[in-house]
Amino acid sequence: xxxEKEEMKKSLVLLLCGALTAGMLSGCGSxxxxxxxxxxxxxxxxxxxxxxxxxxxxxxxxxxxxxTGITVVYDEFETNEIMYPKVEAGASAYxxxxxxxxxxxxxxxxxxxxxxxxxxxxxAKKNIGAQYFEQSEGFDPGNKYSVPYCWGTVGxxxxxxxxxxxxxxWSILWDEKYADNILMQRSVRDILxxxxxxxxxxxxxxxxxxxxxxxxxxxxxxxxxxAYVIDEVRDKMIGGEAALGVIYSGEAIYTxxxxxxxxxxxPEEGSNVWIDSWVIPxxxxxxxxxxxFIDFMCRPDIALxxxxxxxxxxxxxxxxxxxxxEEIRNSEIxxxxxxxxxxxxxxxxxxxxxxxxxxxxxxxxxxx
Amino acid sequence: MRxxxxxxxxxxxxxxxxxxxxxxxxxxxxxxxDKTGAFTLDNVLAIAxxxxxxxxxxxxxxSVVSTVICLLLAxxxxxxxxxxKGNHDSFIILIFILxxxxxxxxxxxxxxxxxxxxxxxxxxxxxxxxxxxxxxxxPAAIVLGMVYNFLxxxxxxxxxxxxxxDSNLISAAKDLGANGAQTFLRVTLPLSTAGVISGITMVxxxxxxxxxxxxxLGGSKILLIGNIIEQEFTQTNNWHLGSGLSIVLMLFxxxxxxxxxxxxxxxEVNAL
Numbered sequence: 001x002x003x004e005k006e007e008m009k010k011s012l013v014l015l016l017c018g019a020l021t022a023g024m025l026s027g028c029g030s031x032x033x034x035x036x037x038x039x040x041x042x043x044x045x046x047x048x049x050x051x052x053x054x055x056x057x058x059x060x061x062x063x064x065x066x067x068t069g070i071t072v073v074y075d076e077f078e079t080n081e082i083m084y085p086k087v088e089a090g091a092s093a094y095x096x097x098x099x100x101x102x103x104x105x106x107x108x109x110x111x112x113x114x115x116x117x118x119x120x121x122x123x124a125k126k127n128i129g130a131q132y133f134e135q136s137e138g139f140d141p142g143n144k145y146s147v148p149y150c151w152g153t154v155g156x157x158x159x160x161x162x163x164x165x166x167x168x169x170w171s172i173l174w175d176e177k178y179a180d181n182i183l184m185q186r187s188v189r190d191i192l193x194x195x196x197x198x199x200x201x202x203x204x205x206x207x208x209x210x211x212x213x214x215x216x217x218x219x220x221x222x223x224x225x226x227a228y229v230i231d232e233v234r235d236k237m238i239g240g241e242a243a244l245g246v247i248y249s250g251e252a253i254y255t256x257x258x259x260x261x262x263x264x265x266x267p268e269e270g271s272n273v274w275i276d277s278w279v280i281p282x283x284x285x286x287x288x289x290x291x292x293f294i295d296f297m298c299r300p301d302i303a304l305x306x307x308x309x310x311x312x313x314x315x316x317x318x319x320x321x322x323x324x325x326e327e328i329r330n331s332e333i334x335x336x337x338x339x340x341x342x343x344x345x346x347x348x349x350x351x352x353x354x355x356x357x358x359x360x361x362x363x364x365x366x367x368x
Numbered sequence: 369m370r371x372x373x374x375x376x377x378x379x380x381x382x383x384x385x386x387x388x389x390x391x392x393x394x395x396x397x398x399x400x401x402d403k404t405g406a407f408t409l410d411n412v413l414a415i416a417x418x419x420x421x422x423x424x425x426x427x428x429x430x431s432v433v434s435t436v437i438c439l440l441l442a443x444x445x446x447x448x449x450x451x452x453k454g455n456h457d458s459f460i461i462l463i464f465i466l467x468x469x470x471x472x473x474x475x476x477x478x479x480x481x482x483x484x485x486x487x488x489x490x491x492x493x494x495x496x497x498x499x500x501x502x503x504x505x506x507p508a509a510i511v512l513g514m515v516y517n518f519l520x521x522x523x524x525x526x527x528x529x530x531x532x533x534d535s536n537l538i539s540a541a542k543d544l545g546a547n548g549a550q551t552f553l554r555v556t557l558p559l560s561t562a563g564v565i566s567g568i569t570m571v572x573x574x575x576x577x578x579x580x581x582x583x584x585l586g587g588s589k590i591l592l593i594g595n596i597i598e599q600e601f602t603q604t605n606n607w608h609l610g611s612g613l614s615i616v617l618m619l620f621x622x623x624x625x626x627x628x629x630x631x632x633x634x635x636e637v638n639a640l
Contacts, residue, residue, distance in 0.1 A: 078602075079602065079603065081602060081603045081604070081605055082602050084605060085605055085607075180485075186588050187603070188603060222589070225587075225589065226485075226505055226587060227505050227587025227588060227589065228587060228588035228589065229587065229588070236484075239484070239486055240486050241484055241485055241486055242485075355604075359603070359604045359606075363419045363591075363596070363599075364419055366419070366588075366589075366591045367418060367419030367420075367422040367423060367591060
């Protein structure tokens with residue numbers, strides 16, 4: 001579990017540096033890629049990849065190494081926010097990174113990415129559905145910088161044995177019947193999105209009155225919430241710990257495999273639809289290897305392997321065609337028909353001030 | 369002679385500089401500057417804002433409660449351990465320290481599994497038709513996690529001073545007519561203050577700064593100051609504010625240590 005791994009890393013630092021220097025996490029953490037590529041231009045046999053935890057089938061990395069002779073140096077991050085300063089500082093130079101939509105927008109604005117040479121990545125335009133490129137325009141105008149890798153929605157996962165009414169609206173998360181049976185996401189954008197959407201506002205709003213309404217709604221909801229979690233929501237829902245949980249669609253298929261009582265819905269008020277895409281940072285040691293890697297990941301057979309392993313929806317249409325299980329291939333969870341869900345929204349970068357506003361509101365929710 | 373000694377300390381000095389002094393300087397640099405790099409006290413004074421004050425207060429409250437519970441549990445235990453003669457005592461101490469060989473985080477996660485609504489303890493209670501234990505994601509669970517994790521840090525220093533007390537002193541007290549309670553209050557307790565104080569520091573400081581326990585056992589429903597600082601680094605990416613709040617915590621801990629050093633001296637004076 002990546003969450004635990006991350007925590008373990010943290011506690012190790014805690015033990016080493018003492019509780020006081022906990023804040024120095026990123027300060028004294030060493031980056032494997034850091035020293036390796038300094039002053040060494042001939043290093044063409046490695047590709048430095050920085051991806052989400054548990055977000056790839058490890059076998060595909062081995063296959064890439066065998067086929068190309070390029071060694072993959074693979075690092076993981078837990079959130080976009082942890083990833084960003086590392087890439088920005090440039091202390092560790094990665095060839096390929098896989099951030100989400102709004103973070104890609106921020107990286108483009110801050111001039112951290114280089115343009116993709118689509119001729120070098122023929123598999124991308126060939127296999128990835130046009131609608132995903134269209135969707136990417138929202139944060140990457142002109143599709144210059146990003147190659148979609150995974151996408152999905154945010155919704156409610158519920159346990160059919162514990163919830164007897166049909167779940168259609170976010171408002172069920174405010175139903176007192178389910179006190180102490182609700183799991184919420186511990187992440188600024190995801191948690192604020194819910195009351196914003198419930199009230200018919202944009203999930204990217206900067207209107208302070210709308211945000212105030214959202215904040216108050218979450219404060220009112222707090223006594224009903226069992227816990228605010230990130231990855232644990234998966235295990236807790238499988239174990240029957242809670243009746244309702246906010247979760248990413250990619251996790252839903254996995255949880256259903258483990259516990260058939262679970263069902264996933266996108267509430268009717270709309271939700272967040274997100275894309276995680278491969279990008280190449282400006283300071284990438286080898287753009288050539290990065291392109292080879294991304295192209296390899298866009299191959300239908302490889303994308304299929306990844307989909308089956310991580311169960312997050314693939315934008316790779318050719319790979320989807322290869323899925324043998326018809327139920328999965330046409331799954332409403334993995335491949336929802338977004339035209340049926342009119343109010344889906346991609347997160348946008350809110351700018352520095354917007355970020356601060358959101359973070360301040362987030363903090364105030366928990367100190368009430 | 370001197371030179372060779374100095375040479376021996378070089379690895380430690382190098383270590384200290386790299387992992388203590390430099391990070392500390394960075395904390396102060398970030399904590400006392402704003403985004404433009406200009407000097408400011410805002411990050412430190414931010415502790416006074418309502419949400420930070422609340423988190424700080426929660427952290428103090430829970431860590432004081434945990435420290436007191438640790439002390440109440442650890443003192444009798446240390447006395448029992450110190451009173452045991454022969455080979456048994458080292459075995460018992462080993463049993464006591466054994467859990468510490470496991471990762472702190474794994475042990476806390478284990479508590480999560482134990483305490484959950486459908487966890488191990490509640491499953492057993494259900495079989496016995498007893499009411500379920502509703503403690504997970506409450507302050508009580510955080511205190512439990514703190515006490516469990518930090519108890520050995522209280523037991524060991526107290527045990528260490530207790531075994532060093534000359535048993536003749538106890539005999540003399542009894543000989544002079546003191547009863548059990550008097551012996552304890554006027555001989556044993558004063559002689560063990562140093563251990564008690566170092567135990568308190570060793571429990572209070574990590575309890576005050578923890579963020580993992582409140583995340584895992586408290587379900588993040590209660591933000592402690594440690595959680596706020598962690599958030600500033602990992603989520604908000606505001607290292608300046610995170611460092612500023614860390615400085616406040618540091619001052620608090622230094623204060624705590626100064627107090628313990630002062631009282632420790634008293635303890636030694638009494639011991640003499």
